[in-house]
Amino acid sequence: MKRTTLSYFLGALLTSIPFSTPFAQAPYSKGLTYDMASKCIAAAHAEAKKNNWFMVTSVVDDGGNLVAVGRMDNAQIASIKISIAKARAANNFRRPTKVFQDRVKDDVSVLGLPGAITSEGGVPIMMDGKIIGAVGSSGGTAQQDGIASKACTDAIGK
Numbered sequence: 393m394k395r396t397t398l399s400y401f402l403g404a405l406l407t408s409i410p411f412s413t414p415f416a417q418a419p420y421s422k423g424l425t426y427d428m429a430s431k432c433i434a435a436a437h438a439e440a441k442k443n444n445w446f447m448v449t450s451v452v453d454d455g456g457n458l459v460a461v462g463r464m465d466n467a468q469i470a471s472i473k474i475s476i477a478k479a480r481a482a483n484n485f486r487r488p489t490k491v492f493q494d495r496v497k498d499d500v501s502v503l504g505l506p507g508a509i510t511s512e513g514g515v516p517i518m519m520d521g522k523i524i525g526a527v528g529s530s531g532g533t534a535q536q537d538g539i540a541s542k543a544c545t546d547a548i549g550k
Contacts, residue, residue: 424453424517424525428548429460432517435547436529436540437464447531447540450475451517454525456483464531471530478514478528478537481507486523489514490538513537515545 429451440447441464448471450461456479463472478489485492485505490512496502502510512534517525529540 423519424451424459426459429525432527432544432548433460433462436527436544437462439543440464440529440532440536440540443536443539445532445536445540447529447537448472448475449527449529449540449544450479451527451544452476452479452483452525454483454523456480459525467531474509474511474530475513475528477507478509478511478530478541479526480514480528481509481526482514482516482528483523483526486516488512488516488538489528490534493534511537513541515541517545517548519548 432451433449436449446464446467448463448467451459453459481489484507489509492502492508492510493512496510513530514528516523527541527544529537
């Protein structure tokens with residue numbers, strides 16, 4: 393009986409705590425926005441469509457958190473997770489994933505780096521000399537993925 397009374401008391405107490413605090417509405421720093429990510433994905437997919445490729449493109453913020461993902465019709469399902477992994481790798485290692493692709497030919501220890509992707513297509517997104525996120529594309533060859541991601545980063549600068 394005492395446990396039930398305590399449960400009701402704690403429940404009433406928790407529901408009376410206001411969820412609106414000064415921090416609840418505080419804006420995050422200006423960096424990568426959803427609109428920028430959408431513009432980026434549209435540019436990558438326009439490049440892919442022009443070349444008759446079927447891509448998935450993902451954009452993450454500077455914390456590696458997914459901001460947006462777009463999957464073209466007929467793009468393989470596996471490319472969803474691959475594109476996100478490429479974007480996170482490019483962001484977290486602060487370099488294009490092509491660097492790992494090129495390096496693994498001479499040094500297989502790259503394969504042991506947690507989160508490293510050894511396939512082109514992940515590219516950091518820069519603004520004012522700082523990384524604000526990254527893009528990852530998947531669905532074509534490694535080179536095609538890289539071209540699509542470059543179209544994305546070029547679009548954000550415009």
